[in-house]
Amino acid sequence: xxxxxxxxxxxxxxxxxxxxxxxxxxxxxxxxxxxxxxxLNGAKFDNEDDLNDAVNLERKKEELKKNYRPE
Amino acid sequence: MNLSKKxxxxxCHLEFDNDMMIKEGDLRFCxxxxxxVYHLLSEEGLDSFYDKAGSTKLxxxxxxxxxxxxxxxxxxxxxxxxKDPDGFSKVSLVIEGIHCSACVWLNEKALHKMDGxxxxxINFTNNKATIVWADNVVKLSQIIDVIRSIGYNAFxxxxxxxxxxxxxxxxxxxxxxxxxxxxxMNIMWIAVAQYAGYFTGITQEVKTILNVAEWVxxxxxxxxxxxxxxxxxxxxxxxxxxxxxxxxxTGALLTYIxxxxxxxxxxxxxxxxxxxxxxxxxxxxxxLEVLSKKNAADTxxxxxxxxxxxxxxxxxxxxxxxxxxxxxxxxxIVVGSGERVLFDGEIxxxxxxxxxxxxxxxxxxxxxxxxxxxxxxxxxxxxxxYFRTTKDFEHSTLSNLVTLLESAINxxxxxxxxxxxxxxxxxxxxLALAFITFLVWWLWPHxxxxxxxxxxxxxxxxxxxxxxxxxxxxxxxxxSLGTKKGILFKEAAQLETMAKVDTLVLDKTGTLTxxxxxxxxxxxxxxFDRSILFSFVKNSNHPISKGIMQYLDSDxxxxxxxxSQVSGQGIVAQYNGKTILGGNKKLLEKNxxxxxxxxxxxxxxxxxxxxxxxxxxxxxxxxKDAKNxxxxxxxxxxxxxMLTGDNxxxxxxxxxxxxxxxxxxxxxxxxxxxxxxxxxxxxxxIVMVGDGVNDVLALANADISIVMGSGSDIAxxxxxxxxxxxxxxxLSDAFKISSTTFGLxxxxxAISLVYNAITIPLAMAGYxxxxxxxxxxSVSSLLVVGNSMRIRYKWNRN
Numbered sequence: 001x002x003x004x005x006x007x008x009x010x011x012x013x014x015x016x017x018x019x020x021x022x023x024x025x026x027x028x029x030x031x032x033x034x035x036x037x038x039x040l041n042g043a044k045f046d047n048e049d050d051l052n053d054a055v056n057l058e059r060k061k062e063e064l065k066k067n068y069r070p071e
Numbered sequence: 072m073n074l075s076k077k078x079x080x081x082x083c084h085l086e087f088d089n090d091m092m093i094k095e096g097d098l099r100f101c102x103x104x105x106x107x108v109y110h111l112l113s114e115e116g117l118d119s120f121y122d123k124a125g126s127t128k129l130x131x132x133x134x135x136x137x138x139x140x141x142x143x144x145x146x147x148x149x150x151x152x153x154k155d156p157d158g159f160s161k162v163s164l165v166i167e168g169i170h171c172s173a174c175v176w177l178n179e180k181a182l183h184k185m186d187g188x189x190x191x192x193i194n195f196t197n198n199k200a201t202i203v204w205a206d207n208v209v210k211l212s213q214i215i216d217v218i219r220s221i222g223y224n225a226f227x228x229x230x231x232x233x234x235x236x237x238x239x240x241x242x243x244x245x246x247x248x249x250x251x252x253x254x255x256m257n258i259m260w261i262a263v264a265q266y267a268g269y270f271t272g273i274t275q276e277v278k279t280i281l282n283v284a285e286w287v288x289x290x291x292x293x294x295x296x297x298x299x300x301x302x303x304x305x306x307x308x309x310x311x312x313x314x315x316x317x318x319x320x321t322g323a324l325l326t327y328i329x330x331x332x333x334x335x336x337x338x339x340x341x342x343x344x345x346x347x348x349x350x351x352x353x354x355x356x357x358x359l360e361v362l363s364k365k366n367a368a369d370t371x372x373x374x375x376x377x378x379x380x381x382x383x384x385x386x387x388x389x390x391x392x393x394x395x396x397x398x399x400x401x402x403x404i405v406v407g408s409g410e411r412v413l414f415d416g417e418i419x420x421x422x423x424x425x426x427x428x429x430x431x432x433x434x435x436x437x438x439x440x441x442x443x444x445x446x447x448x449x450x451x452x453x454x455x456x457y458f459r460t461t462k463d464f465e466h467s468t469l470s471n472l473v474t475l476l477e478s479a480i481n482x483x484x485x486x487x488x489x490x491x492x493x494x495x496x497x498x499x500x501x502l503a504l505a506f507i508t509f510l511v512w513w514l515w516p517h518x519x520x521x522x523x524x525x526x527x528x529x530x531x532x533x534x535x536x537x538x539x540x541x542x543x544x545x546x547x548x549x550x551s552l553g554t555k556k557g558i559l560f561k562e563a564a565q566l567e568t569m570a571k572v573d574t575l576v577l578d579k580t581g582t583l584t585x586x587x588x589x590x591x592x593x594x595x596x597x598x599f600d601r602s603i604l605f606s607f608v609k610n611s612n613h614p615i616s617k618g619i620m621q622y623l624d625s626d627x628x629x630x631x632x633x634x635s636q637v638s639g640q641g642i643v644a645q646y647n648g649k650t651i652l653g654g655n656k657k658l659l660e661k662n663x664x665x666x667x668x669x670x671x672x673x674x675x676x677x678x679x680x681x682x683x684x685x686x687x688x689x690x691x692x693x694x695k696d697a698k699n700x701x702x703x704x705x706x707x708x709x710x711x712x713m714l715t716g717d718n719x720x721x722x723x724x725x726x727x728x729x730x731x732x733x734x735x736x737x738x739x740x741x742x743x744x745x746x747x748x749x750x751x752x753x754x755x756x757i758v759m760v761g762d763g764v765n766d767v768l769a770l771a772n773a774d775i776s777i778v779m780g781s782g783s784d785i786a787x788x789x790x791x792x793x794x795x796x797x798x799x800x801x802l803s804d805a806f807k808i809s810s811t812t813f814g815l816x817x818x819x820x821a822i823s824l825v826y827n828a829i830t831i832p833l834a835m836a837g838y839x840x841x842x843x844x845x846x847x848x849s850v851s852s853l854l855v856v857g858n859s860m861r862i863r864y865k866w867n868r869n
Contacts, residue, residue: 003274003280006277007280010261010280010281010284014257014287014288018253021249025249025250029242031192034238037195038172038194041172057189060189064189
């Protein structure tokens with residue numbers, strides 16, 4: 001029984017850690033840390049507007065993708 | 072009461088007199104540009120820009136920039152515009168005029184608002200932007216117009232070169248290290264449980280659970296983070312070189328397989344912690360090396376960046392843009408003031424001054440008229456000329472220069488680092504020893520299992536951590552020390568090369584001397600109006616004129632009826648019906664004026680109506696640490712040589728003052744580079760110190776090139792070391808730092824070798840238990856790191 005508890009705790013904690021790691025790797029790949037100044041300023045300036053902007057941009061991209069026919 | 076009061080412009084925050092500002096209610100603007108941008112921003116709802124910008128001062132927007140339509144030209148598309156995976160167009164731009172993070176925000180916001188723009192990402196640190204847009208909705212020229220309308224400017228650069236590659240490589244190292252460090256840290260706390268169990272007792276079931284957890288964690292470290300080592304080992308084997316990668320890869324892989332075997336058999340000690348530790352440590356060491364490596368491609372980028380891809384060609388009575396390769400010999404090319412000449416040719420229309428300093432080092436502008444030849448690579452200062460090309464672009468002086476530089480940079484000796492050579496032998500010896508140990512134990516009848524484990528323990532204990540960390544840690548400490556002293560080493564390996572240098576070649580002007588001649592003596596033969604002479608020299612850019620101007624420092628000025636500069640001789644002017652001459656002896660001879668005057672210094676004759684009225688003796692001051700430097704280096708056995716384009720007399724006086732025995736004068740840029748090449752052939756390791764464009768070729772040829780921070784841009788770009796404060800003191804500091812660092816590297820290597828010499832026999836005898844292996848591994852690494860930190864202490868004591 002105690003062996004089972006140890007295994008479960010180990011598994012759960014490593015899994016949780018791995019989730020954080022994957023998020024971190026995704027952020028690196030996405031270029032979020034490429035520009036340290038900007039990434040630090042983001043903490044100062046980012047607000048609702050910027051979030052809305054980012055979402056709108058995503059939507060715009062999707063829409064353009066649908067209609068886009070490269071020559 | 073004085074009404075004029077300084078007021079800040081509401082857009083750019085620069086301060087001007089209240090009277091001069093454009094007033095609009097409470098708002099004040101310094102110019103129409105600022106006013107325009109301010110209203111544009113508030114109309115677009117972007118006025119929160121000003122909250123973000125605070126009181127940062129911006130540059131007022133430029134008035135009229137050239138037409139942006141050339142951004143839509145096919146030749147521009149071909150060179151700069153790429154397709155992203157979704158088929159959208161993508162371009163890399165450098166945005167000019169970015170002062171603060173608010174500027175970045177504004178540009179991004181403005182671009183995001185445009186229809187068809189999918190992504191606009193501006194890097195604050197280097198002002199580079201990536202823009203992705205849909206070509207059928209919006210044109211690039213419209214995007215550029217938006218950037219310009221809010222007061223910034225953009226130009227394209229070619230991102231396909233070394234830079235992207237270097238960034239990609241760095242990013243992949245970040246990813247790999249994150250995984251390795253995450254897994255290693257987790258394995259560490261599991262290992263604590265393992266070791267505690269080793270001493271206090273642990274059931275086999277719990278041990279297996281811990282082993283399996285470590286197994287899960289170690290697998291991505293070995294196969295994802297450690298992939299570089301497998302790849303390196305593979306290429307090593309292919310080229311028949313036993314390298315460090317092979318040792319790391321086999322050691323880690325064998326330990327990994329053995330540990331799996333132990334885990335499945337449920338008997339003995341697994342070594343998953345060693346596997347992940349080795350990979351993590353060596354990966355970090357490797358990353359430090361990658362980080363400090365300068366990309367040769369980067370340098371070439373910078374030389375090529377000023378070369379536009381199109382020129383203005385005059386054809387059928389109109390000016391058209393043509394690609395460089397499409398220009399034929401005999402075409403007429405139009406060059407306006409401030410533009411760069413890209414072709415060699417002969418002027419057919421117009422006249423003006425050209426700056427040829429990039430080719431000759433002569434800082435004086437040269438006046439050219441119809442029939443004179445223009446050389447590519449020079450810049451028009453105020454000339455608007457049409458000229459007929461005599462060579463195509465491929466054979467032009469400019470592209471010859473670029474090719475020469477390219478080959479010189481590529482030919483730079485690839486320094487075989489001592490540690491690499493050592494590790495090659497080391498790796499083969501360890502692998503052989505491990506194999507022999509295994510055989511001996513097995514044949515002296517022991518179980519396969521025991522012999523295999525002892526064989527592996529040899530590889531594990533010879534953990535290359537210490538050896539791999541020996542060089543990067545020491546150089547990193549050396550580099551950071553250099554930066555503190557204003558010495559910028561662009562590549563870590565240069566520390567090692569510089570420590571081995573035996574010849575120092577110095578340029579005179581700007582390196583040994585301050586580069587600004589000062590008036591030593593003034594001989595007046597006849598009274599004259601000083602303000603004439605002051606205005607006379609004020610209009611010239613020559614260092615001698617500047618020296619005299621500083622000496623006179625008058626505030627009255629006169630206007631000449633006629634004024635022209637004669638290259639290499641002086642100035643000729645007309646004032647109130649008098650002919651005024653000023654310059655060197657050659658100018659006097661040409662005008663049949665005879666005077667007997669001797670001096671070792673540079674002389675400036677001032678003549679009014681064929682009568683010498685004054686003579687000025689000028690001298691370039693030697694920098695204050697020059698003598699010390701030469702003395703110090705000569706003591707160390709480094710030969711010091713001076714090269715200069717000046718005449719023998721001046722060269723001798725400087726050389727005597729500094730204490731140099733060997734010097735060469737009247738050297739052209741080509742002479743200088745040939746001189747370096749010759750020394751190199753004789754087997755010398757050369758440091759070249761210079762500052763100007765005329766030293767560039769020689770700099771590129773030297774083993775180590777050092778440039779004064781105030782030197783020309785190209786020289787700074789191709790150099791290996793930059794002295795930010797221009798002082799010769801930091802030059803001798805650079806020598807000191809490199810030799811200290813090199814000594815430290817040797818010590819570090821010695822430490823790790825001694826460590827191995829003690830522990831490997833123990834491992835071969837089968838005395839090494841896992842705990843000992845783990846502890847001694849960390850201790851050896853700590854020793855090396857600790858020893859490297861000593862450099863600061865050592866430096867402070869000196």
